[in-house]
Every structure is written in C-alpha cells, then in structure tokens.
Amino acid sequence: MTDSAALRRAEAVRHFNRFYTKHIGALHERLQKSAFSLTEVRVLHELARGRAQTAAVLTRNLGLDSGYLSRLLTNFERRKLITRRASESDARQSLIALTDEGHAAHEPLDTAAIEVVMAVLERLTPNSQEQLIGAMRVVERLLDDQPRRGIVTLQPPRGGEYGWLVHRQAVLFANEHGWDQSFEGMLAKTVADFTLNGDPQREICWIAEQDHSIVGTAMVVALSATIARIELLYIEPDMRRLGIGTQLMDECVRFAKRVGYTTLTLSTVTALAGSRRLCERAGFVCVSSAPELHFGRELTVERWERGL
Structure with a gap:
C-alpha cells in the first residue's frame, strides 16, 4: 500500500466516524429525557441483559476506563440501582446486578431507544434496512480484535x-x-x-x-x-x-x-x-x-x- 492510499483510506474512516458520531449524537439528544448519560445507559443495558457481571467484564465489554466505571458504579450503588456481592469463585471480584429500581429505570430508556431507532429505520425501504444492517455487521466483524467462533x-x-x-x-x-x-x-x-x-x-x-x-x-x-x-x-x-x-x-x-x-x-x-x-x-x-x-x-x- 502506498502512503497516498493509506492516507485516503484513513480519511475515509475519519469521514465515516464524523458522520456516525453526529448521527448518534442527534439520536441521543432525542432519547435523552432522563438524568442518565449515554455511558450510564450503556452500563444499565449491559446489566439488564441477564446474569450479574463483574466490573472487569463490564470494562471489557463496553471498552470503558476502569476508574471511570468504578465511579459510575459507586454512583449507581448510592442511588440503589445496583447491588454488589462477593463472587464465590473469586473473592477479589464483586458480582454486580440491577435492583428492582435499576430495572425500573432502565426499561423506559430501553423502550425509548428502540422507538428512536425504529423511527430512523422507517425512513428506509425494507431492502435498504437489510442493506444497512448487513453493512453494520460487516463493520463489526472486520473491526473485532478477536474473530468470533460463532455458529456457522x-x-x-x-x-x-x-x-x-x-x-x-x-x-x-x-x-x-x-x-x-x-x-x-x-x-x-x-x-x-x-x-x-x-x-x-x-x-x-x-x-x-x-x-x-x-x-x-x-x-x-x-x-x-x-x-x-x-x-x-x-x-x-x-x-x-x-x-x-x-x-x-x-x-x-x-x-x-x-x-x-x-x-x-x-x-x-x-x-x-x-x-x-x-x-x-x-x-x-x-x-x-x-x-x-x-x-x-x-x-x-x-x-x-x-x-x-
């Protein structure tokens, strides 16, 4: 690859990043009718997906700084949105789970997020929706540091x-x-x-x-x-x-x-x-x-x- 080709590709990625960041920002403005930041919503969503998780897993799954996540979780605990208990397999780790109050806070945010995305998709034809989703999957697959050994x-x-x-x-x-x-x-x-x-x-x-x-x-x-x-x-x-x-x-x-x-x-x-x-x-x-x-x-x- 020549330097000019590398530069052209890097600029193309930056252009997409700017477009997508602006688009997501617009979506977030429409969504944000609560006291939660976008990162807090992501953490709530991750915890709402199922079993309790450790801070280390949340850091890895969401790509967050461990210190920032620690402060965020302390704030959640103070607001009674989460509980922490020692892990039976590793006493150095705490298992984090949403409380009933945490689930109650997350549910309307999740519903609102789905409604916002559906409103965006409704502007596209069904074929264009599938094309968009397919392109998103390709981006996710290509940028994944560890290719997934998923079901083929x-x-x-x-x-x-x-x-x-x-x-x-x-x-x-x-x-x-x-x-x-x-x-x-x-x-x-x-x-x-x-x-x-x-x-x-x-x-x-x-x-x-x-x-x-x-x-x-x-x-x-x-x-x-x-x-x-x-x-x-x-x-x-x-x-x-x-x-x-x-x-x-x-x-x-x-x-x-x-x-x-x-x-x-x-x-x-x-x-x-x-x-x-x-x-x-x-x-x-x-x-x-x-x-x-x-x-x-x-x-x-x-x-x-x-x-x-």
Missing part, C-alpha cells in the same frame, strides 16, 4: 447471492493475487452452468453464514456419473483459520458420498497455501502439478483427488 450455518444461496459470490471472489483474488477479469469470467460461467443446467439431485452449492453475513462458500458439481469436483471454494480473509473451510470441505465429502460418487476432485494453485492445507486435512492427495498461464499470471496448477 450452511444453506443454499438465495436470490442475488450467486452473483454476489462471483463479484466477491473476483474482487478478493484481484486484490490479493492480481488475477485479471478472466477469473471473474470463469466464476460467472461456473455459476451460470450450475444455475441453468445443474442437477439438484447430484450437485449442490452452500454459502456459509455467521450472524447473517456470508463468510464462505463451496459447490459440488458433477464431472461424470462417478466423479465430482469442488468449485467456488473460498473463505472471507478475516474468517480464515476458524474451521469454516474444514466445515465446508467435510460437507462436500459427505454430500459426494451420499449421492454415490466414488471420486472427489479439486483444482488449486501452489500459491494458495490455505487451499492446499484444506485439501491435505480433508484427505485429498495432489495427483498432478503443472505450470500454466491463467488469469493473467504464470501459475502452478494442482489437481487434488480423494477416493470416496
């Missing part, structure tokens, strides 16, 4: 998602490896063949979703009555090494066995080390390797195979 579900692509998969992979491989538009053309042809001529009994495509965001995909297509091939395999960069690729590969193998194929193949290139590791862990063996010109690059193309 596999399901068939919905309307528009086949085209999105072509776009997403074309962008990723262009940025990461410099592959040209012929790769996008190959992806588009694979998707077109599958959606127009695929056999739903013997071929399948999955998207891997976490928190309603697509984090990967894989497709099994027939080459003959006994041989199938894995296509369109990819994992979002920030979600790699979390077991999602293994989950997709295992599902491809199970499907191929169930349908009755005797051999499952996959083509990759030597430069894609992650793809090669997935093949090895899933029991595939590299049966051929040759230099070829593909996607505007000299690549070493490998064909991997697994007997079923």
Whole structure:
C-alpha cells in the first residue's frame, strides 16, 4: 500500500466516524429525557441483559476506563440501582446486578431507544434496512480484535447471492493475487452452468453464514456419473483459520458420498497455501502439478483427488 492510499483510506474512516458520531449524537439528544448519560445507559443495558457481571467484564465489554466505571458504579450503588456481592469463585471480584429500581429505570430508556431507532429505520425501504444492517455487521466483524467462533450455518444461496459470490471472489483474488477479469469470467460461467443446467439431485452449492453475513462458500458439481469436483471454494480473509473451510470441505465429502460418487476432485494453485492445507486435512492427495498461464499470471496448477 502506498502512503497516498493509506492516507485516503484513513480519511475515509475519519469521514465515516464524523458522520456516525453526529448521527448518534442527534439520536441521543432525542432519547435523552432522563438524568442518565449515554455511558450510564450503556452500563444499565449491559446489566439488564441477564446474569450479574463483574466490573472487569463490564470494562471489557463496553471498552470503558476502569476508574471511570468504578465511579459510575459507586454512583449507581448510592442511588440503589445496583447491588454488589462477593463472587464465590473469586473473592477479589464483586458480582454486580440491577435492583428492582435499576430495572425500573432502565426499561423506559430501553423502550425509548428502540422507538428512536425504529423511527430512523422507517425512513428506509425494507431492502435498504437489510442493506444497512448487513453493512453494520460487516463493520463489526472486520473491526473485532478477536474473530468470533460463532455458529456457522450452511444453506443454499438465495436470490442475488450467486452473483454476489462471483463479484466477491473476483474482487478478493484481484486484490490479493492480481488475477485479471478472466477469473471473474470463469466464476460467472461456473455459476451460470450450475444455475441453468445443474442437477439438484447430484450437485449442490452452500454459502456459509455467521450472524447473517456470508463468510464462505463451496459447490459440488458433477464431472461424470462417478466423479465430482469442488468449485467456488473460498473463505472471507478475516474468517480464515476458524474451521469454516474444514466445515465446508467435510460437507462436500459427505454430500459426494451420499449421492454415490466414488471420486472427489479439486483444482488449486501452489500459491494458495490455505487451499492446499484444506485439501491435505480433508484427505485429498495432489495427483498432478503443472505450470500454466491463467488469469493473467504464470501459475502452478494442482489437481487434488480423494477416493470416496
């Protein structure tokens, strides 16, 4: 990345921060009809979510300074909004919970917050609402210091998602490896063949979703009555090494066995080390390797195979 590119991206993030801070400030002004600050509302909401928590957990979950939180909790205790009791597992920690008065103070604030956000969403069409929520989830996922090992579900692509998969992979491989538009053309042809001529009994495509965001995909297509091939395999960069690729590969193998194929193949290139590791862990063996010109690059193309 050049210095100018880094500066441009930093300025874009700052611009978004200013916009979002201003927007949230406007929402808060409409919401704030109580004696609680925005931070106090966040702490009340965190405590209202369920079981009692320690100050250390609150500090971590809310990103607050421990000294500031300590003063805030002391004020809550004085107002009889919280109780503190020693933790049975760690006597150095106190478990904090809302009192009945604390719940009574939080409930109207929570209701008002929901009403304010719903009023904002009502200005948008349902499709735009889903687009906004999806973008928020992507921002949250990308900025999370520790990628979550949340539940990943596999399901068939919905309307528009086949085209999105072509776009997403074309962008990723262009940025990461410099592959040209012929790769996008190959992806588009694979998707077109599958959606127009695929056999739903013997071929399948999955998207891997976490928190309603697509984090990967894989497709099994027939080459003959006994041989199938894995296509369109990819994992979002920030979600790699979390077991999602293994989950997709295992599902491809199970499907191929169930349908009755005797051999499952996959083509990759030597430069894609992650793809090669997935093949090895899933029991595939590299049966051929040759230099070829593909996607505007000299690549070493490998064909991997697994007997079923």
